[in-house]
Amino acid sequence: MSRTLFSDTKLAGSEETSIVVDGGKIAAAGASADVAFDCTGLTLLPGFIDVHIHGAMGIDVNVADVDGLLEIGKFLARNGVTAWVPTFSPSLPSSPTTITTSVPASL
Numbered sequence: 001m002s003r004t005l006f007s008d009t010k011l012a013g014s015e016e017t018s019i020v021v022d023g024g025k026i027a028a029a030g031a032s033a034d035v036a037f038d039c040t041g042l043t044l045l046p047g048f049i050d051v052h053i054h055g056a057m058g059i060d061v062n063v064a065d066v067d068g069l070l071e072i073g074k075f076l077a078r079n080g081v082t083a084w085v086p087t088f089s090p091s092l093p094s095s096p097t098t099i100t101t102s103v104p105a106s107l
Helices: 066-078 096-106
Strands: 003-011 016-022 025-029 035-038 048-053 081-086
Touching (some): 048 066
Parallel strands (some): 003 035
Antiparallel strands (some): 016 025
């Protein structure tokens, strides 16, 4: 796996520095790497985890099938969310069978 350098960036709450990512984890600050991105003026943030989401893009997790859940996941990933927890609403009409089969099948 290649090491990636994000040069001249800020981590949240830090001074400007260069960060090396190796294997999806921050490996070093101020070192060299195989691939480099100039991040002057940008702030580098970790992926966000959304622990309470009922849906996105008009797709409700209560009634979504596997494809719907995957579409939500793709949308969230494009917008900086690296993990999410579908939150079901018991007051909405939905089939418990849909929920219990769609979520495990989409993992």
